[in-house]
Amino acid sequence: MSTLPFASFGGAIEFIFSPQESNVTGGNEVGGFDKSLELLLKHLEVTALALAIALIVALPLGLYLGHKGRGELFAVGFGNAGRAIPELAVIALVAVLIGVGLKTVAPALAILGIAPILVNTYVGVRQVDPAAVEAARGMGMSELGIIRKVELPLAIPTVMGGIRSAAIVILATATIAPLAGVETLGDFIINRNVYGENGLLAGAILVALLALTIEGSLALLQRRLTSDGLKVKTA
Amino acid sequence: MGSPALLAAAGQVGGDFFKERTSDTLPCQAQSNHLFCWDWTKENIDRYGTPTVQHLEIVLLSVLIGFFVAFALALIAHRNRWIQPPLLAATGILYTIPSIAFFFLLLPVTGFGRDTAIIVLAAYTLQIIYRNTILGLANVPGSVKDAARGMGLTQRQILWKVELPLAIPEIIAGLRVAVVSTIAIATLVVFINAGGLGTQMYGSGNLTFPTSIIIAAAIVMAMALAFDLVLLTAQRLTTPWRRVRSA
Numbered sequence: 331m332s333t334l335p336f337a338s339f340g341g342a343i344e345f346i347f348s349p350q351e352s353n354v355t356g357g358n359e360v361g362g363f364d365k366s367l368e369l370l371l372k373h374l375e376v377t378a379l380a381l382a383i384a385l386i387v388a389l390p391l392g393l394y395l396g397h398k399g400r401g402e403l404f405a406v407g408f409g410n411a412g413r414a415i416p417e418l419a420v421i422a423l424v425a426v427l428i429g430v431g432l433k434t435v436a437p438a439l440a441i442l443g444i445a446p447i448l449v450n451t452y453v454g455v456r457q458v459d460p461a462a463v464e465a466a467r468g469m470g471m472s473e474l475g476i477i478r479k480v481e482l483p484l485a486i487p488t489v490m491g492g493i494r495s496a497a498i499v500i501l502a503t504a505t506i507a508p509l510a511g512v513e514t515l516g517d518f519i520i521n522r523n524v525y526g527e528n529g530l531l532a533g534a535i536l537v538a539l540l541a542l543t544i545e546g547s548l549a550l551l552q553r554r555l556t557s558d559g560l561k562v563k564t565a
Numbered sequence: 566m567g568s569p570a571l572l573a574a575a576g577q578v579g580g581d582f583f584k585e586r587t588s589d590t591l592p593c594q595a596q597s598n599h600l601f602c603w604d605w606t607k608e609n610i611d612r613y614g615t616p617t618v619q620h621l622e623i624v625l626l627s628v629l630i631g632f633f634v635a636f637a638l639a640l641i642a643h644r645n646r647w648i649q650p651p652l653l654a655a656t657g658i659l660y661t662i663p664s665i666a667f668f669f670l671l672l673p674v675t676g677f678g679r680d681t682a683i684i685v686l687a688a689y690t691l692q693i694i695y696r697n698t699i700l701g702l703a704n705v706p707g708s709v710k711d712a713a714r715g716m717g718l719t720q721r722q723i724l725w726k727v728e729l730p731l732a733i734p735e736i737i738a739g740l741r742v743a744v745v746s747t748i749a750i751a752t753l754v755v756f757i758n759a760g761g762l763g764t765q766m767y768g769s770g771n772l773t774f775p776t777s778i779i780i781a782a783a784i785v786m787a788m789a790l791a792f793d794l795v796l797l798t799a800q801r802l803t804t805p806w807r808r809v810r811s812a
Contacts, residue, residue, distance in 0.1 A: 426772055542658065
């Protein structure tokens with residue numbers, strides 16, 4: 331196999347900002363800033379939706395199981411099995427069996443995010459010093475209060491680690507969402523016969539930058555959410 | 566866009582799966598909502614042999630290369646603490662870039678095919694193996710190293726005979742995560758024409774039909790489980806003292 335004769339990083343950058351004639355469309359102009367922005371926003375939308383679903387399912391479940399100290403086999407086993415799920419199969423099966431569009435793709439992507447959030451939340455809560463929990467209970471805190479005000483804050487670094495993994499795997503897999511009719515940035519990549527080779531490269535650049543930006547933002551968010559007491563210990 | 570992918574997504578299937586059949590003898594996979602077709606599976610299971618072997622080759626080469634690079638980096642960083650933060654950041658960036666994007670970023674340099682696939686998948690394993698090796702070496706108790714030094718072991722002997730054996734559980738834990746995720750992600754190398762089991766889920770611009778996707782996914786997950794168990798067993802065998810402690 332050969333390299334792409336028509337693709338260059340310069341050409342890809344131009345493709346992102348202004349519509350270009352591609353090497354495959356015979357004079358039609360494709361790409362450009364408006365199209366890039368449209369796909370970027372759709373990519374963000376489906377990622378945020380899927381991450382929200384994964385959080386709603388996995389965070390309470392992980393907190394509950396961790397608090398009760400039950401279901402270790404389930405939580406950890408689910409987390410390990412989750413890593414083995416081929417992303418392509420999830421998107422392909424949903425598209426072929428259930429249907430295309432945001433409503434089916436977002437829950438499918440959420441499946442991939444549930445495992446890392448669940449296992450990290452469980453492990454994070456389990457690692458909380460039992461003495462701290464006992465002290466809270468002795469002060470008359472309710473069980474829900476203990477989860478909210480003691481266990482969750484102490485587990486935040488681990489929980490956020492899981493959320494970051496989930497965000498990255500969802501965002502990465504959203505790249506192949508055009509296979510299931512959701513036009514994300516992956517559209518430039520999947521439909522290379524429409525956008526040409528500079529479009530392909532432009533899609534790759536945008537997806538990579540988006541992933542690094544999201545990861546950086548979540549790392550910052552993690553620092554904001556971590557209580558000052560915990561920061562001193564790790565410093 | 567009005568792509569072939571969309572047509573396939575709407576429930577149609579690639580024609581090459583039942584070329585010899587006429588329309589009135591279409592087997593069950595021709596019905597788009599049919600979940601799993603045993604008859605087709607019995608006739609066609611041999612078509613998964615070559616993709617499975619390709620998949621295995623790509624995974625093994627990637628993890629092997631990734632392991633040696635990450636292991637070497639970890640040994641260097643173990644002696645020179647100051648490079649640990651920049652190495653962690655660099656491998657973290659490689660880990661964060663989605664693999665599909667990474668494939669195509671390399672296209673102008675390495676082109677379509679297996680080389681690009683292996684480079685990307687190997688780069689993807691660096692972070693987890695590097696981090697766990699560093700962690701394992703850092704967890705070795707200082708008293709053990711002092712004892713070894715007191716017995717007259719050189720720095721190199723301490724590393725290979727004391728520190729690394731004690732770090733095996735963490736190193737293998739990292740390897741397990743790396744292998745399992747690489748097996749799953751290697752389905753995506755179909756997008757750069759590098760073969761593997763992804764070809765049985767998405768081929769020549771089309772999604773295949775449910776039966777084929779399910780079989781390919783099942784092989785991928787079985788492969789991941791098998792490697793996980795092999796590594797777990799290796800970990801047990803290479804750290805006999807752990808068994809004694811837990812017994």
